[in-house]
Amino acid sequence: MAKIKTRYICQQCGYETLKWMGKCPECDSWNSFVEEIEDKKTKHDLFVIDKEVQKPVSINSLEVKEQERFSSCIKELDRVLGGGIVKGSLVLVGGDPGIGKSTLLIQVSNNVAKSGKRVLYISGEESVYQIKMRAKRLSIESENLYIFAENNLNIIEKYIDDIKPDMIVVDSIQTVFSPEITSTPGSVSQIKEGTSRFMKISKKVGISTFIVGHVTKEGSLAGPKILEHMVDTVLYFEGERYNTYRMVRAVKNRFGSTNELGVFEMRNLGLVEIENPSKILISEKPKGVSGSVIVVTVEGTRPMLVEIQALVSPTNFGIPKRTATGVDYNRVSLLMAVLEKRVGMQIQNQDIYINVVGGIKLNEPAMDLGIITSIASSFRNIEVDENTVVIGEVGLTGEIRGVSFIEKRIWECKKMGFNKIVVPKNNLKGLDEIENIKIYGVENIRDALDIVLGG
Known part of the structure; x- marks a missing residue:
C-alpha cells in the first residue's frame, strides 16, 4: 500500500510546508496551517482562454x-x-454577513431572466425553499430563473451542461467542494479548485458567473489572495448592517x-438603487450645530457630497479617547x-469622535480639510455655514495641497445648491469662474479656518 503523503497549507495565504508551523512565514498569521492529504492523481485539464488566437501574434x-x-x-x-455584465466574465462579490449580497444577486438574476x-x-448555504421564501418577499418570479441547492462541483457541472445558462450565481465559493480533493470545504485547496x-x-462556454465570497473579521476576502487574482472583477459590498444604505465598490x-461606487438603500422589497446619493446623504444635516461639515469625495467617476461630524469634549480620564468611523x-x-502643532489648538486633553454620516467609508486625502474643520468647529463651538463646502489635502506642515477632479x-456642489467652496489655492489655476458660487483658495489650515470659522 502506497504511503499517504500530507502537507500543511496556510488558510490565509496558501503557503505550503511539509511540517506544521505556528506562524506562517508568508503572511505572519498564527495557527493558520491545516493538514491536507497530497493527491498527485488529480488531473487539471488545460483550457484555452482565447479560441481565436492560440499562438503568439504581433x-x-x-x-x-x-x-x-x-x-x-x-x-x-x-x-x-x-457598463453592464460582460459575457464570459467571472465576478467575485464579497461583503459582511447579512449585508445584502444574496438579495442583490437574486434581484440581478431575476432581471436577467426576465430579459430572456x-x-x-x-x-x-440555503435550501431551495429558503431561497423561494426570499424570492416571494422580493416579488421575484421568472420561468428562466433556475434554483439549485448543491455544493458538489461535479454535480453542479453536470446540471450546467444540461441547462446551458447564460449566467450563473454561486452562493458561496466557500461552500462548494470537489470530491477529488480530500480537504474540507472552505480550505485553500477547495477554494482554488472551485474558482478555477x-x-x-x-x-470556455461564455457564461457570466458571479461567485459570493465570505470576508474575514478584518474586512478582507477570506481564503487565499490568489482568489482575487483569478477573477475578472472584484466587488465589495459595504455598509453598516443597521444602516439602510449599502455601497457596492469595484476594487478590480x-x-x-x-x-x-454604486449606492443602494435596503428596503422591505429589497435593494433599491439611489441615483443621486449626494441628495440623500446630506438631507438630514443638522442646522445651528457645531462640528458638522460638508465635503466632496470622488469615487471612480462620481462626485458625492458627504457630511463629516466631529464631537470634541473634555476627557474625564487621564488618557483621552479617540474614535473614527468611516475614515x-x-x-x-x-x-x-x-492642528495642535500648526494652529496651537489645545486638544490633547479632549475626547474626539469622528463619524462619516450614512455608513460611507472614505479613504480619499481630499477629506483632510473637512476632518480638521469639523474638529475645530466642535472644539470652538462655532457653527459652519450650511452653504459651505471644504475640499483639500492637508500636509504635515499645515499646507493645503491640491486635489484631482x-x-x-465644484459642479456637484453647484447642482446641490452650495454657494461657498473652500479649495486649495493651487486648484484655482486654470479654473473658470462659476456663476453664483464664491470660491476661496487657501494655502494653509489657518487661512481655511479663518474663512470657515471666522478666526
Whole structure:
C-alpha cells in the first residue's frame, strides 16, 4: 500500500510546508496551517482562454473588439461593472454577513431572466425553499430563473451542461467542494479548485458567473489572495448592517474603471438603487450645530457630497479617547497632531469622535480639510455655514495641497445648491469662474479656518 503523503497549507495565504508551523512565514498569521492529504492523481485539464488566437501574434495585427455586455437592469450595478455584465466574465462579490449580497444577486438574476436569458442560481448555504421564501418577499418570479441547492462541483457541472445558462450565481465559493480533493470545504485547496473550475466554465462556454465570497473579521476576502487574482472583477459590498444604505465598490475590474461606487438603500422589497446619493446623504444635516461639515469625495467617476461630524469634549480620564468611523483612524490622529502643532489648538486633553454620516467609508486625502474643520468647529463651538463646502489635502506642515477632479467637485456642489467652496489655492489655476458660487483658495489650515470659522 502506497504511503499517504500530507502537507500543511496556510488558510490565509496558501503557503505550503511539509511540517506544521505556528506562524506562517508568508503572511505572519498564527495557527493558520491545516493538514491536507497530497493527491498527485488529480488531473487539471488545460483550457484555452482565447479560441481565436492560440499562438503568439504581433500586437499591431490585432484589432480591438468591444466586449459583449448585457444589462443587469440596475443602473448602479451596471456603472460599477463598467457598463453592464460582460459575457464570459467571472465576478467575485464579497461583503459582511447579512449585508445584502444574496438579495442583490437574486434581484440581478431575476432581471436577467426576465430579459430572456437563462440564469442558474446555485446555493450551498440555503435550501431551495429558503431561497423561494426570499424570492416571494422580493416579488421575484421568472420561468428562466433556475434554483439549485448543491455544493458538489461535479454535480453542479453536470446540471450546467444540461441547462446551458447564460449566467450563473454561486452562493458561496466557500461552500462548494470537489470530491477529488480530500480537504474540507472552505480550505485553500477547495477554494482554488472551485474558482478555477468556474473560471474554465466561464471562459470556455461564455457564461457570466458571479461567485459570493465570505470576508474575514478584518474586512478582507477570506481564503487565499490568489482568489482575487483569478477573477475578472472584484466587488465589495459595504455598509453598516443597521444602516439602510449599502455601497457596492469595484476594487478590480478588467472591463472598466476601478473604485467605481454604486449606492443602494435596503428596503422591505429589497435593494433599491439611489441615483443621486449626494441628495440623500446630506438631507438630514443638522442646522445651528457645531462640528458638522460638508465635503466632496470622488469615487471612480462620481462626485458625492458627504457630511463629516466631529464631537470634541473634555476627557474625564487621564488618557483621552479617540474614535473614527468611516475614515482611517491613523489619518485622523495625524490631522489632530497637525492642528495642535500648526494652529496651537489645545486638544490633547479632549475626547474626539469622528463619524462619516450614512455608513460611507472614505479613504480619499481630499477629506483632510473637512476632518480638521469639523474638529475645530466642535472644539470652538462655532457653527459652519450650511452653504459651505471644504475640499483639500492637508500636509504635515499645515499646507493645503491640491486635489484631482476639482471642476467635477465644484459642479456637484453647484447642482446641490452650495454657494461657498473652500479649495486649495493651487486648484484655482486654470479654473473658470462659476456663476453664483464664491470660491476661496487657501494655502494653509489657518487661512481655511479663518474663512470657515471666522478666526
